[in-house]
Amino acid sequence: MSVPTQHDGIEDGGGSLFDEAPAQSFERLPPQDLNAEQCALGGMLLSKDAIGEVNETGINSSAYYRPAHGTIHDAIMDMYGKGEPVDPITVGAYLLKAGDIERIGGAAYLHTLVQTVPTAANAQYYAEIVVDRAKLRRLVEAGTKIVQMGYAAEGEVSDIVDAAQAEMQAATKLSAGAGLERVQWVDDMLEEYLVSMDAPPPSRLPLPYIDLEAILPMEPGDLVVVAARPAIGKSVVLLDIARHVAIKHRLTVLMSSMEMSRPQLMERLMAAEARVPLNRIKNRDYEGDDRQRIHEAAMRIGQAPLVVDDGPAASIVQLRSRLRWLQGQNKLPAVLCVDYLQIMKGSGKSGQNRTGEVDEVSRGLKELGGEFGVIIIAAAQLNREVEKREDKKPMMADLRESGSIEADANAVILLHRPDAYEKEHERAGEMDLIIGKNRQGPTGTVTVAFQGHYARARDMATGF
Structure with missing residues (x-):
């Protein structure tokens, strides 16, 4: 009609x-x-x-x-x-x-x-x-x-x-346009600030690495990108954060992994939490008190508010749906971990190239964090330029396929392990967390002990 x-x-x-x-x-x-x-x-x-x-x-x-x-x-x-x-x-x-x-x-x-x-x-x-x-x-x-x-x-x-x-x-x-409902006179803002001066400081996300937590405050709505070349430790860092937040601090975490299946995630989670070598867990080749350690870790993991989504190539629409469902259950996560950003699907708009798709995903993650008040920690792949240089330490310019990732992120952590390129390096077993961008504080480098056999990293001071 x-x-x-x-x-x-x-x-x-x-x-x-x-x-x-x-x-x-x-x-x-x-x-x-x-x-x-x-x-x-x-x-x-x-x-x-x-x-x-x-x-x-x-x-x-x-x-x-x-x-x-x-x-x-x-x-x-x-x-x-x-x-x-x-x-x-x-x-x-x-x-x-x-x-x-x-x-x-x-x-x-x-x-x-x-x-x-x-x-x-x-x-x-x-x-x-x-x-x-x-x-x-x-x-x-x-x-x-x-x-x-x-x-x-x-x-x-x-x-x-x-x-x-x-x-x-x-x-x-949807609004018909950009209204002025969020415009506020500065004197009103100042009054609110002065009232809050003696209030407790805003809660920060507890992190598994003490020095990183001191330098890098993560607050609701933040997008934090953990970037590295393959097999350097992106998934390890994301899983360390997820374990620490969910198991030790009882805060809900949604883990969206497009890299690993649920069984693979569980094996890594168990190796890290039980301190049983990953290869023994994979091969079912247990030794000594491995079984006891695994059962004790299983009790801790089972009580943790950790949600795993291993669906292939998630999109922003799908992640929004997961968050909305958890919100409806009164279990909105404090943290959403995404592994990893460049695998995610864009909207598939006609004529959109790969860079445009990654830009869209990056902006979508940032908007998702603001919409739900959730901290989003996303792994990202660095380009091959890292391996072509004599100095393999990554730089912000190495972020693969998109400049929007750097622009959208509140913080960017670049991972570097010297022994990934030189096994007998004098710093073998160490991993640098290079804070290349930090809107809320200084940049710098935090060094942790990389325990790949346990699929985890630890503070240098804590040893085993």
Whole structure:
């Protein structure tokens, strides 16, 4: 069914753009209020104060049902931002120069908008109506997409469910634009700060390496990247953090591993926690008190709030679904460990290259941390340039395939083991955690003892 192009009580102004309202395959007209759209625009054309008030609602051109109204809105906001006078004549001249005057119905339609509005004082109220109708339209659009996905039945059912949940969540959280609800006067911020001066310091994530915890505070919403070449220790560090946080401190951890299966993860977890060599666990070649150590470790692990997801090539949509499910169980994790970033799937947008896909995943992880208030620790692969240099110590420039990883991360930890390249090196058994970026503190290097046979690392001072 085609969308009607003429509405009771509304004067079109004759522009062809009015006949191009967003096409939808609905049986009835999508939610909209053209009177409110006209009154919001008319108020802004009448009063400069009204423009600021309307802008506070977060409205933008995409909130308008009629594209012509969105075009007029953009013209008003552009002129307002430049400090130019805004009225029907100046806006008409702006649109004429831009080649849009006929598309919006001619200069006469701008005067019609002014005549339509009862008073400019209510422009913000009308804009809020426009924003609300836009949100409702997007809910309808999301519902339509979900119905189409269900009928198409393309791909795994679990993936379709995840995509449907993402569509609905995006629609329910959608704002018509960037409102000012988070703007705050600095004196109010200062008052809050002074009140908090004597409060306990914000909680930091407890880390398994004392010196690293002292230098690198990790707080909710942070994205921390642990980067290295293959077989240097990325998975070891992530698993050390997961064990320490979940087993010793009883904080929930979600471990998303695309590198290892659950049995492989459990073998490494058991080797590290029981201090039984990994090869003996893999080969079932136990010695001495190995079995007793394993049973004691199993008791500790079994009581820990550690959740493992070993699904192949997770996406941001899937991770969001996992977090939402845990949130619904009142078990939202303090930490999400991702192993590793470059294996994750992007949205698969047409024409997107690998760099664009990695950029998308990196930004998605950062947004996910902020959305749920979860610390995200993601492993990342460094490029081969490390191995081509005489000095194998990694640098920030070695982050593979994407500059966005460095930009998005709150902190980047680069791993280096001298004996990975020279077995008889004088520092054999040591691993450097090079803090290449730290938004909350200094950079520097922390050295730990690498115990690969136990699939773990330890503080140098703690020895065995």
